[in-house]
Amino acid sequence: MGRQPCCEKSGLNRGPWTIEEDHKLMTFILSNGIQCWRTVPKLAGLHRCGKSCRLRWINYLRPDLKRGALTEAEEEMIIQLHSRLGNRWSKIAAHFPGRTDNEIKNHWNTRIKKKLQVLSSNHTSHTPLQQYEDCEVKKEGGTMKPESATEQGEIKLELQGTLVFRDPKIPQFDGRFNYGLHEGSNMGPVEIQKADHTTTLFSEEISKPLPEDFLQQWIDSPLPWDFFSDLKEDT
DNA sequence: AAGTACAGCAACCGCTTATAA
DNA sequence: GTTATAAGCGGTTGCTGTACT
Numbered sequence: 175m176g177r178q179p180c181c182e183k184s185g186l187n188r189g190p191w192t193i194e195e196d197h198k199l200m201t202f203i204l205s206n207g208i209q210c211w212r213t214v215p216k217l218a219g220l221h222r223c224g225k226s227c228r229l230r231w232i233n234y235l236r237p238d239l240k241r242g243a244l245t246e247a248e249e250e251m252i253i254q255l256h257s258r259l260g261n262r263w264s265k266i267a268a269h270f271p272g273r274t275d276n277e278i279k280n281h282w283n284t285r286i287k288k289k290l291q292v293l294s295s296n297h298t299s300h301t302p303l304q305q306y307e308d309c310e311v312k313k314e315g316g317t318m319k320p321e322s323a324t325e326q327g328e329i330k331l332e333l334q335g336t337l338v339f340r341d342p343k344i345p346q347f348d349g350r351f352n353y354g355l356h357e358g359s360n361m362g363p364v365e366i367q368k369a370d371h372t373t374t375l376f377s378e379e380i381s382k383p384l385p386e387d388f389l390q391q392w393i394d395s396p397l398p399w400d401f402f403s404d405l406k407e408d409t
Numbered sequence: 410a411a412g413t414a415c416a417g418c419a420a421c422c423g424c425t426t427a428t429a430a
Numbered sequence: 431g432t433t434a435t436a437a438g439c440g441g442t443t444g445c446t447g448t449a450c451t
Contacts, residue, residue: 188420188421189419189421189445190419190420190445190446191419191420209438211436211437212435212436212437213417223430224436224437225421225437225438226421226435227436228420228437229420229421230419230420232418233419234419260438261440261441262440263440264438264439264440267428275438275440276418276419276440277418277441279440279441280417280418280419281417281418283419283441284416284417284418285416313434341443348423
């Protein structure tokens with residue numbers, strides 16, 4: 175029943191790959207292709223687990239890999255995608271031909287995360303909502319629901335709704351936005367997007383503590399539009 | 410020059426999902 | 431429908447090189 179086990183766990187090489195191992199794996203895959211990772215190390219003459227071979231190929235040996243540091247534009251796109259997809263690195267990596275999920279994950283954890291932390295700590299002096307002060311904003315329905323709560327009292331909410339913007343600088347578009355926040359925190363960026371047009375709004379004005387009654391009031395109310403009091407609302 | 414701290418990244422671990430038997 | 435396994439995925443670890451003291 176079922177399939178054969180992937181590989182023997184004992185007697186296999188571990189740790190960094192040698193040039194010779196790389197060469198064996200690359201030569202084998204280029205001439206035979208990949209049918210089954212389990213059989214690859216055996217057929218290629220490697221003392222490695224199939225899983226390890228797969229990882230080495232995907233993250234390092236694939237000929238279509240793009241080498242070199244990620245560009246500013248790529249970084250910006252990662253931030254945008256991460257705000258929508260969260261830590262789904264493979265989904266994010268799918269938008270970057272030649273880049274691997276591991277590469278993007280590492281880049282996020284070692285660089286972007288820190289960059290954003292610095293940005294958010296400077297956030298109180300940042301008022302990009304002014305950028306949209308000429309906007310007319312129209313609400314078109316929306317829902318809000320508690321997503322999760324922890325024992326530490328951290329509450330995450332999901333808000334979904336539709337905004338229609340009218341702005342001379344931005345063609346009219348509707349958007350879907352989601353965010354999470356917890357008691358006493360600043361709310362993160364609110365992303366407004368449609369098709370290939372994505373932008374992000376920030377505001378320190380929308381930082382609110384969330385005592386239970388206030389939270390309930392929020393949950394009960396159809397739309398928490400107080401968050402957007404800075405914007406002219408066209409109802 | 411030596412020791413320590415830190416950053417970056419490759420590789421591993423363990424869980425989840427898809428699929429063959 | 432159930433079970434076992436391969437493949438995929440995200441979190442984490444640990445090695446290596448570099449900067450700092």
